[in-house]
Amino acid sequence: MASGTILKSKFFNIILICAFFLLAAPFSKAATAEDSTKDPKERAKEAILEHIGDSHSWPVIGKTTIGLPVILYTDKGIEVFSSKKIEEEGSVYAGANYSYKLDANKIKVVDASGKIDEVSSKKVWDFSITRNVISMFITISILLVVFLSISSTYKKRVGQAPKGLQSFLEPLIVFVRDDIAIPNVGYKYARFMPLLLTIFFFILINNLMGMIPFFPGGFNLTGNIAVTATLAVIILFVVNLNGNKHYWKHIFVPNPWWLFIIMIPVEIVSIFSKPIALMIRLFANITAGHIVILSLISLIFIFGTIWVSPVSVVFVVFMDAIELLVAFLQAYIFTLLSALFIGMAVMEHH
C-alpha cells in the first residue's frame, strides 16, 4: 500500500469523528450540572431568548463578559457608566441623578428602598452601547475596510484585470448591478446603486456574522425588529421622495374615477404595507433560523444523554447550511424588492 492511504481513506475519517464524540462523553455531565434547580426546558428557553435579544453586557466566553457603556439621557442630565455595575441580578447602581437597576434587560429607576419607580423610568432615555450596537459597529468597520480597500484598488488598477479581494467581490457587485438594479430600476439605476449595494452587503454581512458561534460573532442584529424597521423606513423615504408624477397619479387617481372611495385608502395602505412586509420578512426569517438552531442544540441538554448529540449535530449542520442559504437569500430578496419599489416610483409612463 502506498504511504498515506490509510490516513486518506474515508473510513478513517469516520473513525476519527466517532472517536471524537466518544471522547467527549465524560464531559457531558458537566454541562447539565450547572443550575440544576431549574427544569432544562426553562433554562433552554431562557438561554435562547437571551441569545436572540439584546443585552447591555457583551459575553466573551462562558460567563466572562465585557462591560459596555450604559449611556442614559435623564431629564436631569446624562449618565454614563459601565454595564458591569448593574450586571448581576438585582444589583443597583446609584448614579448622579437616580439609582438604576436592570429589570428584564431594561434599565429602570429604583428609589432608595429598591422598588422600581415606573414614572421616573419613563423619563430616562436609554442610548447605551448595547451588544447589538457593538455588533453593528463591527459590521460597519468590516464593510468600510473591505470596500474602501477595494475602491482604492480599482482606482490604482484602472483597465487591468481584478486581483485579490477585488476579484472576490466583483461578481457580487456586478450581480447586484446587473440582476437586481438594472432590470428593476431601469435606466436611472446609477443613482440608487450605492443604496442598493449598501443594503445588500449590510444585511448579508450581518446575517453571516450572526452565524458565527464564537466571540466577535453570534449576535442577532438583523433579527432585531428595530434594525429592520430602520431599513424599511429608509426604503419608505427613498421610494416616496423619488416618486414622480406618474407614481402619485397612480395612487390618487384610480383608473375608473368612481372607484376612488375604495382605491385611495387601499393604495395609501399599500404605501406603508410594502416596507412593513420587508421588515417582518427579514426579521422573522433570521430570528426563526436562530431559534431553530439553538433549540436543536438545546435538545442535547433537555434529553441529557450523549446519544442525542449525533442526531442533534447532524440536524444542526443541515440547518446551518439552510441558514447560510437564507442569509444570502434574504439579503437578495430585500434588495430586490427595494429595487422593485424604487423602479415603480421612478418609472416613466409608457
Add this chain to the structure above:
Amino acid sequence: MIGTLAAATTMYGNIAALGAGLAAIGAGIGIGQIGGKAVEAIARQPEAISKIQTNMIIAAALVEGVALFAVVVAMIG
C-alpha cells in the same frame, strides 16, 4: 373557550403553537406548488433553467414571508 377546551383535554403547550403549525402547512402547500410548477417548466424547456430557478426562489421567499408573519403573530400573541 378554546383555552378551557385545551385545558380540559390536557393539551400541553399553548394554542399559539397550533397557529404556527397551521402557518407551516400553508407555507408547505405554497412552496410545494411553486417548486412543482418550476420543475415542470424546467422539464419542458431545460435551457431556461437559470431564469426559472431565479423566479422560483423569489416566489418562495415571498410565500415564506407570509407564513412567517403568522409565526411572528403566534410568538407575540
